[in-house]
Amino acid sequence: GQSLEQPSEVTAVEGAIVQINCTYQTSGFYGLSWYQQHDGGAPTFLSYNALDGLEETGRFSSFLSRSDSYGYLLLQELQMKDSASYFCALGGATNKLIFGTGTLLAVQP
Amino acid sequence: DADVTQTPRNRITKTGKRIMLECSQTKGHDRMYWYRQDPGLGLRLIYYSFDVKDINKGEISDGYSVSRQAQAKFSLSLESAIPNQTALYFCATSEGAHEKLFFGSGTQLSVL
Numbered sequence: 001g002q003s004l005e006q007p008s009e010v011t012a013v014e015g016a017i018v019q020i021n022c023t024y025q026t027s028g029f030y031g032l033s034w035y036q037q038h039d040g041g042a043p044t045f046l047s048y049n050a051l052d053g054l055e056e057t058g059r060f061s062s063f064l065s066r067s068d069s070y071g072y073l074l075l076q077e078l079q080m081k082d083s084a085s086y087f088c089a090l091g092g093a094t095n096k097l098i099f100g101t102g103t104l105l106a107v108q109p
Numbered sequence: 110d111a112d113v114t115q116t117p118r119n120r121i122t123k124t125g126k127r128i129m130l131e132c133s134q135t136k137g138h139d140r141m142y143w144y145r146q147d148p149g150l151g152l153r154l155i156y157y158s159f160d161v162k163d164i165n166k167g168e169i170s171d172g173y174s175v176s177r178q179a180q181a182k183f184s185l186s187l188e189s190a191i192p193n194q195t196a197l198y199f200c201a202t203s204e205g206a207h208e209k210l211f212f213g214s215g216t217q218l219s220v221l
Contacts, residue, residue, distance in 0.1 A: 045209035
């Protein structure tokens with residue numbers, strides 16, 4: 001089967017940089033995705049890594065290392081509105097994503 | 110207007126009742142999914158469908174059934190609701206394999 005591990009909570013200050021890690025166990029997958037969810041809201045797509053390396057989208061970047069079974073989401077120039085839960089997810093051939101348990105990011109002034 | 114619409118937004122029901130949660134989409138996507146979210150457990154896949162004639166079980170399908178009435182509509186049913194099915198339920202769509210998911214606003218279900 002597949003499993004993903006993320007820290008349950010991360011705290012950072014406004015303007016700082018924060019990294020949210022995701023380690024996984026799987027027999028095979030196509031890519032690692034990241035989703036953001038504000039309290040009570042719908043998850044929204046942030047980033048996708050099909051290949052090893054860094055993908056950058058504005059203030060957000062995501063990294064994947066298949067050899068290390070590891071990925072991370074990097075948020076730069078943190079803003080208060082970035083306070084949310086962040087989920088990594090593994091996608092297989094059928095795109096039925098398996099999600100991690102999520103990391104609650106608290107951005108403090 | 111939302112691209113993925115779930116109804117109802119909130120529902121309170123009693124143990125043993127039959128409940129249907131509905132999802133409709135205007136994105137024209139073939140693939141639709143039902144996820145359940147519990148605190149501390151992330152999102153878990155209940156069922157998914159790649160077209161009208163295709164229905165597949167996910168990680169936690171026991172106690173649930175689905176119906177894909179049309180490309181745009183995918184319903185989730187709880188035949189006999191029980192309290193541990195109290196959760197936030199999300200419908201999602203995607204255009205194809207390895208594509209990002211688009212989620213509805215969710216249905217908060219409470220089973221008393």
